[in-house]
Amino acid sequence: MKGFIICIGNRFMSEDMSGLLVHDRLRARASLPAGVEVIEGGLAGLNLLPLLERGGRVVFVDAVRGFTGPDEIVVLDARQIRGAKSPVHFDHGAGLPYLLAVLPAVCEGELPEEIFLLGLEGRCSPPTLERAARLSLAIAAYGMKGLG
Amino acid sequence: MVKTAKEINIPLNRAEGDLEIRVEVENGIITEAWSAGTMYRGFEAMMQGRGALDGLVMTPRVCGICSITHLTAAVEALDAIAGITPPDNARRLRNLALMIETMQSDVRQTILMFMVDFANRDAYHDHPLGQEAAARYAPLAGRAALEVIRESKRLIQALAIIGGQWPHTSFMVPGGVTSIPEISKILQCRIIVERFSSWYEQSILGCSLARWQAVRSADDLDAWLDENPAHRASEVGFFIRFARQAGLDRLGKGPNRFLSYGGYPLPLSTAVPGVGGRLAAAGCAQGTVIFPFEATEITEDICHSWYEQGTGPLHPFAGKTKPYASGQSGQLYSWVKAPRYGGEAVETGPLAEMVIDGNPLFQDLVSRSGANVLARELARFVRPAGLLTPMMTWLEELVAKREDSFYDPVKTIPDGQGAGMIEAARGALGHWVKIQDEKIAHYQIITPTSWNGSPRDKDGVRGAWEEALIGTPIRDINHPVEAGHVVRSFDPCLVCAVHCLQKGEHKGTLPIGLNR
Numbered sequence: 001m002k003g004f005i006i007c008i009g010n011r012f013m014s015e016d017m018s019g020l021l022v023h024d025r026l027r028a029r030a031s032l033p034a035g036v037e038v039i040e041g042g043l044a045g046l047n048l049l050p051l052l053e054r055g056g057r058v059v060f061v062d063a064v065r066g067f068t069g070p071d072e073i074v075v076l077d078a079r080q081i082r083g084a085k086s087p088v089h090f091d092h093g094a095g096l097p098y099l100l101a102v103l104p105a106v107c108e109g110e111l112p113e114e115i116f117l118l119g120l121e122g123r124c125s126p127p128t129l130e131r132a133a134r135l136s137l138a139i140a141a142y143g144m145k146g147l148g
Numbered sequence: 149m150v151k152t153a154k155e156i157n158i159p160l161n162r163a164e165g166d167l168e169i170r171v172e173v174e175n176g177i178i179t180e181a182w183s184a185g186t187m188y189r190g191f192e193a194m195m196q197g198r199g200a201l202d203g204l205v206m207t208p209r210v211c212g213i214c215s216i217t218h219l220t221a222a223v224e225a226l227d228a229i230a231g232i233t234p235p236d237n238a239r240r241l242r243n244l245a246l247m248i249e250t251m252q253s254d255v256r257q258t259i260l261m262f263m264v265d266f267a268n269r270d271a272y273h274d275h276p277l278g279q280e281a282a283a284r285y286a287p288l289a290g291r292a293a294l295e296v297i298r299e300s301k302r303l304i305q306a307l308a309i310i311g312g313q314w315p316h317t318s319f320m321v322p323g324g325v326t327s328i329p330e331i332s333k334i335l336q337c338r339i340i341v342e343r344f345s346s347w348y349e350q351s352i353l354g355c356s357l358a359r360w361q362a363v364r365s366a367d368d369l370d371a372w373l374d375e376n377p378a379h380r381a382s383e384v385g386f387f388i389r390f391a392r393q394a395g396l397d398r399l400g401k402g403p404n405r406f407l408s409y410g411g412y413p414l415p416l417s418t419a420v421p422g423v424g425g426r427l428a429a430a431g432c433a434q435g436t437v438i439f440p441f442e443a444t445e446i447t448e449d450i451c452h453s454w455y456e457q458g459t460g461p462l463h464p465f466a467g468k469t470k471p472y473a474s475g476q477s478g479q480l481y482s483w484v485k486a487p488r489y490g491g492e493a494v495e496t497g498p499l500a501e502m503v504i505d506g507n508p509l510f511q512d513l514v515s516r517s518g519a520n521v522l523a524r525e526l527a528r529f530v531r532p533a534g535l536l537t538p539m540m541t542w543l544e545e546l547v548a549k550r551e552d553s554f555y556d557p558v559k560t561i562p563d564g565q566g567a568g569m570i571e572a573a574r575g576a577l578g579h580w581v582k583i584q585d586e587k588i589a590h591y592q593i594i595t596p597t598s599w600n601g602s603p604r605d606k607d608g609v610r611g612a613w614e615e616a617l618i619g620t621p622i623r624d625i626n627h628p629v630e631a632g633h634v635v636r637s638f639d640p641c642l643v644c645a646v647h648c649l650q651k652g653e654h655k656g657t658l659p660i661g662l663n664r
Contacts (some may be wrong), residue, residue, distance in 0.1 A: 011209055012194065042209060044315045046256070049301045101288050106298040 001035070001113060002056030003140030006048065008041040008096075009062055018120035018129065019062040025133040036140045048099060053109030057116075059140045060096060061132060064119030071121065071128050073135065075147070078115040114143055167601070167640060171631065173622055178631065181610065181617035183601050185484035188454070192469040195591035200226070200561035200583045203591065204318045207579065210593075213641065214572055215316070216249040216307070218579075221568035221593075223320040224413075225581040226558075228566025230322045235553040236415035238324035240542040243412045243427075244337070245310045245319075246570070247539050251344070251532040252300045253573035254498075255352065257639050258529040259285060259296045259383065265636070266390050271629035277390045284386065292351070292383055299347045306340040309333045324555030331550055338543045345536045353533065354382025360533045364508040366516060384529055388522070397522040400634035402616035403493045404518055406433040406500035407599065409441065409578070411571035412538075418545060420538045423505070427538055428571065431504040432489055436515045438504055442490075443567065446578070448594065449486040449605040452479060461488060461606070464580035464592040465565055486602040486611060487594050495519060495612040496575030496599045497638060498527035507534075519616075524637040560586060572596055574639050600638040613638050 007023035010016040019041075026038045041048050041060075052058060060081075067074040067084075076084070082097050096117065104111065118136050120128065138146030172180035191210065195203060203222040208215040220242060227234060234242070266272060266281035267290060275281070284292040304314055311317030312327035319327045329337070345357070353360050355378065363372050369388070372379055379385045391397065410430030414422045423429040430441035447461035456470035473480070486493075494500075499519060502510035513523040565582040575596030582590035602611030610618070613635050622628045 012191070012206075040316055042315055043213075043215075045213070046297060046301065047304050047315065049297070050304055098288075102294070102297060105288070105294045106301070108298070 002054070003033075003036040003059065004039060004051065004054070004056060004112075005036065005059045005061060005136045005140050006039045006041040006051060007061045008043070008048075010043055014123060015065075016063050018124045018132075019060075021124070021129050022061045022118075022120070022132045022136060025129060026136065029133075033137060033141045036137060045095075046099065046102075049103065049106065050109075052099070052103055052112055052115075053107050054112075055110035056112060057114045057140060057143060058112040059136050060115070060117045061136050062096070062117060062119060064117075064121055067119055068121045071124050073128065073132055074119045074121065075135070075139070075144075076117045076119060077144075081115070081117050116144075169617070169631070169635065171617060173625065176622055178617050178620040178622060181614045182481055183484075183603060183611060183614050184482040185601065186482075188471050188473075188483045190469070190471065191593060192467075192591050195588050198588050200586050200588060201321070202588065203579065203581065204321065207593070208316065208318065213253055214249065214574075214577075216245045216311075217570070217572040217577060218593075219318060219320050220246050221570050221572075221577050221579040222581075223322060224568030224570060225566045225579045226322040226561055226568075226583075228568065229561055229564045229581065229583055230558045230566075231562075232323050232556060232558055233416075234324045235556055236417055237328075237546060237549060237552050237554045238320075239413060239415040240418075240546050241310050241325050241327070241329075241554070242320055244539055244542055245307060246412070247535045248303050248307050248310075248341075250573045251535060252303050254528050254531050255296050255300055255348070257573070258387070258525060259292055261639065262525055262528075262633075262636050263383075263387060263390075264290075264293065265629055265632060266394075268627075268629060271624075271627050272394070275390070276393060277386070280386070281390060284383075295351065299344060299351075302340055303344060306337045309337050321555070321558070322561060323558035324553070326555065328550075328554045329546075331547055334543060334546050334550070338540065338547075341536065341539055341543065345540075348532055348536065352383045352529070354378040354380075354385055357533050357536060360384075360530065365512040366509075369509065384526070387526065387529060391522040391525070394633075396525075396633055397517065397520050399620055399630060400521040400524065400613075400616040400637055401518045401619070402495045402612050403610075404435055405489075405492055405494040406503050406519075407441075407489050407494040407496045407576050408432075408501045408504040409569040409571055409576045410504075411501060415542075415545070418542070420541050428501055428505040428534075432494065433500070433503050435518070436503055436511045438506070443569065445490045446594070447488050447491070448592075449488055451486070451606040452603040453482050453485050454480050455485070461491070464578065464594055465567075465582065465590070467580070467592045469592070482603040484598055484602055485594075486605045487599050488602075488605055493602065493605065493609050493611055493615065494599060495616075495638075496596050497524065498531045498575070499524045500575060501531070501571060502527045521633050521637040528637075528639070565590070574641055575599060595641065597638075597641045601640055613640075 007019040009019035011020045023040050082100050116139055168184045168186055170182045171178045207218040207222045210218050263285045267285040272278040284290050308314035309329055311319040319325050349356055363369055410426040410428055412427035414425055431438050448467050449461040454473040456472040503514055561583050563584050568579045570577055578594045580592040600612040616634050620630050620634055
């Protein structure tokens with residue numbers, strides 16, 4: 001199964017940059033596992049939709065708040081992402097819950113078979129970012145089984 | 149009995165928390181308003197000392213919605229410093245990219261951010277069109293709400309072709325563009341734009357672009373509505389009918405002064421007509437009386453902003469951004485500066501563009517009853533009607549002139565200063581840049597939301613939407629949808645700040661934020 005790692009966040013806001021720091025670490029690797037693609041999703045919001053119409057397994061990497069302790073990692077599946085916050089309204093800050101809620105209704109390609117969020121809580125240390133990078137690759141390649 | 153409620157935070161839904169609006173309400177009418185940007189961005193300080201070209205990579209990441217927009221302003225500032233005019237093909241590609249981003253923003257903002265409030269059953273349970281509005285615009289379920297997402301997302305494919313990648317393209321560089329699409333790719337862009345145009349005509353307008361462009365007055369608009377059931381049933385037709393019955397043509401006047409930097413520099417050789425080398429004229433206007441644009445008239449006042457106070461308002465080439473958030477408690481209330489044109493507060497955005505460019509329909513609407521929520525949002529909704537035809541022409545010209553230049557080499561950026569002033573989706577956007585020893589010595593950005601959402605200035609004059617809120621009737625203080633309509637008609641741009649997933653509901657006083 002193809003795997004897409006989509007790193008999102010704001011590179012210029014320290015509370016929201018962890019996903020992109022993981023992106024930079026993934027990009028710096030000499031090679032990626034076969035079938036795994038890494039994307040800097042940034043702040044694209046609804047414009048990430050075309051990236052979710054290619055089937056496969058999608059792993060978002062992003063900052064989260066209130067799920068675990070600082071400098072720790074949490075992995076959520078699509079149901080848990082949608083349940084974390086009311087996704088009802090689209091606005092300039094529409095996030096993953098809205099994206100995933102609207103996806104089935106507007107998808108014109110192939111829906112992802114699996115969607116995960118690898119969440120980084122608070123400001124993360126380099127070892128945590130590196131661990132997140134490794135985990136994102138494992139999940140993209142093998143799903144939850146990749147966590148061992 | 150006079151009821152006075154002082155300093156109420158307008159409790160809108162969709163909280164983000166970086167914009168707070170306080171109002172005073174007397175007898176159900178807003179009599180005072182303060183708009184406070186509550187987050188310091190510090191972008192200007194972040195840019196200093198970086199490489200001359202870094203603005204091309206950094207500023208597109210200012211905003212997730214307006215990435216191409218900031219890239220365009222950044223590259224135009226560098227073009228000005230380098231003293232270069234990009235080749236015609238570069239102009240065409242740059243314009244096309246910005247137009248695509250603008251059109252996408254126009255239809256999404258109108259339906260997903262503005263008209264979604266028509267589906268608010270608490271506010272509009274007794275509106276004759278309330279039930280139909282819910283069927284069209286209810287979040288995640290409304291027919292039009294889903295359709296606009298489906299149709300507008302396809303435009304990204306054209307941006308990916310033009311920009312060579314998506315997201316985060318930096319294909320614009322001083323001297324032109326770095327991506328030269330193959331003919332087959334340009335044709336693919338044309339198909340995407342044609343498809344969007346067909347949908348826009350059928351669903352949004354309910355008529356052809358040409359028929360809409362023939363609507364030249366308020367009377368024409370009434371005749372257009374009555375002419376054909378498809379017009380009334382279209383999203384524009386429904387918007388007008390609902391908005392009139394909700395009294396939106398009587399809300400949100402604002403300062404009655406307008407500013408536009410003028411949209412889209414024309415290629416030197418093109419079949420697209422324009423004014424003063426641009427597709428849409430630059431200028432300022434008092435009501436519908438238009439004056440030439442003078443860039444030197446722009447200043448930033450910080451008398452009510454949380455910055456180190458200086459000697460007075462400064463032009464953005466001389467502007468300073470030193471945060472200072474203590475002292476003068478009460479007088480300082482926003483992280484947003486107060487841009488002024490000729491010392492006066494102005495409104496910028498699609499309505500300003502239409503008035504200053506001489507669009508007869510919007511000049512007539514404004515001359516009859518001044519700016520208002522209906523006219524402002526209608527201008528946003530129908531702006532693509534004026535963009536699609538030039539887009540098709542430029543795509544055809546690109547096919548015909550594919551072998552012409554897309555880039556004139558610029559080896560280094562010399563010492564100097566330059567400004568990139570463009571029309572973004574929300575109005576006038578400027579980047580003012582100084583380069584010294586190939587590094588950024590100075591960077592000031594004034595966004596449309598800074599113009600529209602500014603605090604008071606040294607004379608105590610309110611910013612545009614502060615002024616527009618004055619006189620707004622509030623039927624139910626617990627559901628102040630009227631105030632929401634006024635502010636949303638300016639489309640305050642969220643800062644793109646912290647959008648991380650947060651456990652549980654995040655309640656705040658406002659749904660909207662500022663982009664600086």
